[in-house]
Amino acid sequence: MGHLLPAILFSLCAAVAPAIAATAVADGGATPEALLARAAAAMAGSNWSGVYVHTAGGQSESFRTTRRIDGASDAERVEALEGVAREIVRQGDEVHLFVPDRREVRIERRLAAPGFPLVLPIDPAALAQSYRVSVVGAGRVASRDAIILKLQAVDALRYSREVWLDRETALPLKLRVIDAAGATLEQVAFSEVRIGQRIAAAQVRPGRQAGYAGWEVQRLTAELPGGLRAPDAASLGPGFRLLGGLARRAQGEAPSAIHWAFGDGLASVSVFVEEPTASAVAAAPVAAQRGALGVLELTVGGRRLTAVGEVPRALLERSLAAAGAALR
Amino acid sequence: MKDVSSLMDGELDARKARSTIQRVEDQDELWDAWSTFHVIRDTLQGNPVVPGRFNQRLHERLLREPAPPPPPWWRRPRGARGLRIGGVAVVIGVLAGLALIWRMPPVPVPVTALHPPALEAGIDEPRLAERVSAHRPMLPLDAAPRSSEAVEARP
Numbered sequence: 252m253g254h255l256l257p258a259i260l261f262s263l264c265a266a267v268a269p270a271i272a273a274t275a276v277a278d279g280g281a282t283p284e285a286l287l288a289r290a291a292a293a294m295a296g297s298n299w300s301g302v303y304v305h306t307a308g309g310q311s312e313s314f315r316t317t318r319r320i321d322g323a324s325d326a327e328r329v330e331a332l333e334g335v336a337r338e339i340v341r342q343g344d345e346v347h348l349f350v351p352d353r354r355e356v357r358i359e360r361r362l363a364a365p366g367f368p369l370v371l372p373i374d375p376a377a378l379a380q381s382y383r384v385s386v387v388g389a390g391r392v393a394s395r396d397a398i399i400l401k402l403q404a405v406d407a408l409r410y411s412r413e414v415w416l417d418r419e420t421a422l423p424l425k426l427r428v429i430d431a432a433g434a435t436l437e438q439v440a441f442s443e444v445r446i447g448q449r450i451a452a453a454q455v456r457p458g459r460q461a462g463y464a465g466w467e468v469q470r471l472t473a474e475l476p477g478g479l480r481a482p483d484a485a486s487l488g489p490g491f492r493l494l495g496g497l498a499r500r501a502q503g504e505a506p507s508a509i510h511w512a513f514g515d516g517l518a519s520v521s522v523f524v525e526e527p528t529a530s531a532v533a534a535a536p537v538a539a540q541r542g543a544l545g546v547l548e549l550t551v552g553g554r555r556l557t558a559v560g561e562v563p564r565a566l567l568e569r570s571l572a573a574a575g576a577a578l579r
Numbered sequence: 580m581k582d583v584s585s586l587m588d589g590e591l592d593a594r595k596a597r598s599t600i601q602r603v604e605d606q607d608e609l610w611d612a613w614s615t616f617h618v619i620r621d622t623l624q625g626n627p628v629v630p631g632r633f634n635q636r637l638h639e640r641l642l643r644e645p646a647p648p649p650p651p652w653w654r655r656p657r658g659a660r661g662l663r664i665g666g667v668a669v670v671i672g673v674l675a676g677l678a679l680i681w682r683m684p685p686v687p688v689p690v691t692a693l694h695p696p697a698l699e700a701g702i703d704e705p706r707l708a709e710r711v712s713a714h715r716p717m718l719p720l721d722a723a724p725r726s727s728e729a730v731e732a733r734p
Contacts (some may be wrong), residue, residue: 534695
């Protein structure tokens with residue numbers, strides 16, 4: 252998993268290329284697939300810095316993001332500009348979350364969602380099964396001209412998306428997640444951005460000037476224990492694949508939950524399967540929703556199963572069922 | 580496995596559904612998947628969940644019994660009656676349902692349409708927020724994850 256994202260983005264470029272000739276030409280000669288391939292290449296190989304606004308469930312939050320590619324090194328830093336000064340630094344697939352109000356550094360491996368706001372295709376084969384891609388217009392984001400791509404979901408197991416690609420570099424500048432009725436569930440958009448400039452290594456290091464002496468360091472994820480049966484991703488629906496699995500620790504000892512991640516090339520869903528406990532009694536399922544992000548949790552056989560993802564409820568249910576079936 | 584979930588969602592045509600039911604009866608793994616899907620769906624629907632031991636006995640009984648040959652379509656029992664009897668009748672009930680749509684094109688039934696809403700909670704509820712944070716680590720939430728898992732884990 253060390254450099255998974257660049258690898259899959261590279262494979263996206265390779266796999267999408269043959270489809271270019273077969274698709275109607277749009278936007279001055281670029282097909283939708285060619286635009287996606289350019290976007291993938293821009294995501295994989297560009298430096299940038301900027302501020303983006305994330306809107307979901309009636310709430311908006313601003314974040315500053317900085318991305319630095321230097322040879323094989325891929326680093327990213329995201330700072331919350333409102334509320335508690337949380338900060339996230341990613342090096343490859345390892346994510347460090349700095350929580351100043353608790354003087355904690357939490358370290359875990361990134362598994363499900365790629366860096367934000369660039370939640371874009373990571374698996375072209377699955378994507379072709381799951382979405383119809385078309386150019387639907389032009390727009391402007393953060394003072395930059397953009398081409399608008401629509402990724403129309405082919406079924407009710409995922410949401411559609413619109414993405415604004417920078418006309419010059421093809422870097423995604425804005426993303427809208429849309430439900431079946433056409434309503435916007437969630438949106439991310441740069442309010443300012445610089446693309447392709449030189450980024451110093453110091454800009455993607457944690458920024459606390461007073462240092463981190465006395466902070467508690469927690470490493471939350473570990474490799475999967477042997478002998479586990481992975482859930483069958485095909486039972487989720489067309490195009491879904493198992494992205495990977497991790498063990499999440501508890502009490503500093505044995506893992507307490509297994510984290511499985513599934514994706515269709517665009518949307519992703521995580522399922523957490525906890526170890527059975529005597530205190531886990533059967534109760535009504537619990538659901539939560541903010542924007543496109545849904546959570547569904549239930550208890551079966553003394554285990555808590557939790558599904559989390561930017562997907563409709565139907566897919567959360569299927570994810571729980573797949574994870575549950577793998578326990579038998 | 581995919582066919583089993585599709586069968587439950589009414590997404591298979593009649594021929595595919597029959598072959599899937601046969602395979603569920605024949606293969607332990609698919610039977611387990613079938614049972615698990617039912618347990619999870621019953622839990623989601625708030626229905627009483629059949630205990631595992633009963634499931635196991637039913638399974639063993641099914642293994643002993645020859646699979647019932649599908650009756651002529653005009654004599655197939657209705658699904659509701661079959662469901663009262665148990666697992667064997669569930670299979671027959673599904674066949675009855677198939678008889679009703681024998682000549683009709685398959686119509687996918689959204690899973691959500693079958694389920695009443697679960698208890699709604701806030702996504703900032705600490706326990707859920709921790710899972711959300713694990714799913715989307717690059718998107719910090721204001722709600723701090725505050726579980727024992729986060730607090731007590733050590734490198």
